[in-house]
Amino acid sequence: MRETRVSTSTPAITSEASLVRASSLKSSSRARSASEGPVTQGSARAKNRRPSRSTVWRDALSLSAMAPNTASKGTILVVDDDPAMCEFLEQGLGTFGFSVEGLTSEAQALERIERADLDAVVTDLRMRGMGGHELCRAIVARRPDLPVLVLTAFGTYETAVDAIRVGAYDFLSKPVQLDTLAIALTRATDRSVLRREVQRLRRSLDETQGFGEILGESPSMRRVYRLLSRIAGSDSSVLLTGESGTGKELVARALHTNGSRPEGPFVAINCAAMPEPLLEAELFGHEKGAFTDAKTGRAGLLVLANGGTLFLDEIGDMPMGLQVKLLRAVQERTVRPVGGRREVPFDARIITATNRDLEGLIELGRFREDLYFRVNVIQVELPPLRARGQDVLLLAQAFLQKIAGRTGTEVTGIDPEAASKLLAYAWPGNVRELQNCIERAVALAHGELVTVQDLPDRIARTRPAHQLPAMPDDEAGIVPLEELERGYILRALELVGGSRARAAKLLGLDRTTLWRKLERYRLIDEKNETKTWS
Numbered sequence: 001m002r003e004t005r006v007s008t009s010t011p012a013i014t015s016e017a018s019l020v021r022a023s024s025l026k027s028s029s030r031a032r033s034a035s036e037g038p039v040t041q042g043s044a045r046a047k048n049r050r051p052s053r054s055t056v057w058r059d060a061l062s063l064s065a066m067a068p069n070t071a072s073k074g075t076i077l078v079v080d081d082d083p084a085m086c087e088f089l090e091q092g093l094g095t096f097g098f099s100v101e102g103l104t105s106e107a108q109a110l111e112r113i114e115r116a117d118l119d120a121v122v123t124d125l126r127m128r129g130m131g132g133h134e135l136c137r138a139i140v141a142r143r144p145d146l147p148v149l150v151l152t153a154f155g156t157y158e159t160a161v162d163a164i165r166v167g168a169y170d171f172l173s174k175p176v177q178l179d180t181l182a183i184a185l186t187r188a189t190d191r192s193v194l195r196r197e198v199q200r201l202r203r204s205l206d207e208t209q210g211f212g213e214i215l216g217e218s219p220s221m222r223r224v225y226r227l228l229s230r231i232a233g234s235d236s237s238v239l240l241t242g243e244s245g246t247g248k249e250l251v252a253r254a255l256h257t258n259g260s261r262p263e264g265p266f267v268a269i270n271c272a273a274m275p276e277p278l279l280e281a282e283l284f285g286h287e288k289g290a291f292t293d294a295k296t297g298r299a300g301l302l303v304l305a306n307g308g309t310l311f312l313d314e315i316g317d318m319p320m321g322l323q324v325k326l327l328r329a330v331q332e333r334t335v336r337p338v339g340g341r342r343e344v345p346f347d348a349r350i351i352t353a354t355n356r357d358l359e360g361l362i363e364l365g366r367f368r369e370d371l372y373f374r375v376n377v378i379q380v381e382l383p384p385l386r387a388r389g390q391d392v393l394l395l396a397q398a399f400l401q402k403i404a405g406r407t408g409t410e411v412t413g414i415d416p417e418a419a420s421k422l423l424a425y426a427w428p429g430n431v432r433e434l435q436n437c438i439e440r441a442v443a444l445a446h447g448e449l450v451t452v453q454d455l456p457d458r459i460a461r462t463r464p465a466h467q468l469p470a471m472p473d474d475e476a477g478i479v480p481l482e483e484l485e486r487g488y489i490l491r492a493l494e495l496v497g498g499s500r501a502r503a504a505k506l507l508g509l510d511r512t513t514l515w516r517k518l519e520r521y522r523l524i525d526e527k528n529e530t531k532t533w534s
């Protein structure tokens with residue numbers, strides 16, 4: 001049998017003020033009907049005073065002058081058919097740092113406990129409805145995680161045993177001191193507050209610390225994880241953008257496995273990798289005899305992805321003719337196989353990816369705007385590796401461990417000089433390039449650590465990226481605005497891998513203006529290519 005705790009040692013700290021407040025509280029709510037439902041804090045201002053059945057012990061409850069008023073220690077539901085008592089406990093326990101909600105009916109209490117945000121219940125034993133015992137039994141049956149403290153003016157051994165028997169966490173006999181009740185509640189709520197905090201932290205970790213097998217902790221990747229967590233469960237089409245090697249396919253797979261159709265197939269195709277007729281047959285399928293080699297009919301990938309995800313990589317390279325057909329298929333959710341007349345329904349989530357500037361391609365008439373809007377319901381932009389700060393080293397170390405484990409070499413890490421080169425390099429090939437670089441370095445390394453000698457020349461030669469001048473402290477530090485602008489434009493170009501369209505967007509300029517500035521600052525060479533840092 002569980003230990004029965006009756007009002008314990010804390011001495012009553014009864015101040016005159018608290019008694020005045022207690023009696024004014026009870027008189028205010030006396031004027032309200034007992035069936036009024038939630039009693040809200042701060043409504044106790046009525047002047048009429050009439051004694052209630054709980055006057056005797058309520059007056060013994062005192063507001064401790066020492067009550068800590070800290071952040072919420074938990075949310076408590078108080079159930080008492082005397083509204084004055086509810087209000088008194090709301091205010092009194094509030095000063096101990098609890099958020100308290102009072103209800104005067106057991107039925108309302110049973111509804112309220114269905115919501116997850118409660119940490120404990122305090123209930124009176126004798127009430128007009130089902131009574132505290134039955135309420136306690138019902139709460140324990142529905143929410144076994146929720147501790148129930150029973151208060152009663154009839155504090156005999158038998159009533160205490162009965163309360164514990166129906167699952168009460170604790171039993172306090174009236175008159176009870178507020179301090180004692182607060183201590184009992186702190187004990188009761190500690191576990192559930194802790195559990196909820198763990199759940200909250202776990203949720204925020206899921207949102208910020210990673211998604212599937214994607215590694216990275218930089219703010220730019222955390223933003224990506226937050227977005228991915230929000231969209232994974234929906235079936236909306238997603239367009240993944242970002243430079244080559246930034247992890248678009250990895251993200252597509254993670255969206256699939258964390259989405260609503262993880263059991264279904266994940267079907268990927270690179271739209272840039274094959275000639276138009278072949279791509280058409282792959283995507284839409286073909287009937288027997290549709291072309292010379294078509295000895296049998298074959299279902300297309302859109303249909304093969306049924307119940308799962310179709311990942312169309314390099315969508316920006318899809319020929320215009322196929323774009324029309326794809327648009328129709330995505331709109332109608334049916335495909336017509338090559339050489340066939342019948343429409344075959346399909347049901348797959350469409351994820352597309354590109355490292356090209358689709359809006360620029362639309363302007364050039366090489367990508368259909370209507371298809372763009374169809375596939376770009378949600379856009380996820382993957383940042384280039386050079387914009388992910390220390391993620392470079394985190395990824396490098398993860399790749400190193402994986403490769404060393406696979407090849408059985410003794411390499412365990414990267415020395416500081418090599419690490420600083422990895423951080424300074426601009427990684428135009430992004431994570432894929434880093435992966436290759438580490439694989440090579442592990443193969444070449446002599447000792448336990450990768451050194452600069454194990455890095456490719458282009459990386460070993462890298463000097464730390466140019467820094468813009470800090471805010472000057474005196475006149476001498478002021479530089480001409482044009483110099484600043486030139487440096488800033490170059491830095492933007494460096495961060496987006498030389499893409500003028502993306503740099504213009506970042507700088508809030510239209511492309512023509514950026515072009516003019518590049519010319520003015522002589523940042524265009526003879527081949528009309530943007531110069532990088534010299």
Ligand SMILES: Nc1ncnc2c1ncn2[C@@H]1O[C@H](COP(=O)(O)OP(=O)(O)OP(=O)(O)O)[C@@H](O)[C@H]1O
Nearest residue numbers: 214215216243244245246247248249250355431432
């Ligand atoms: N954040 C990451 N964490 C771990 N591995 C990553 C990450 N990003 C990319 N990779 C790895 O880098 C390689 C390249 O990634 P992926 O093929 O997904 O890039 P991509 O953007 O689709 O490239 P492309 O545009 O050239 O098709 C893969 O081996 C992938 O597993």
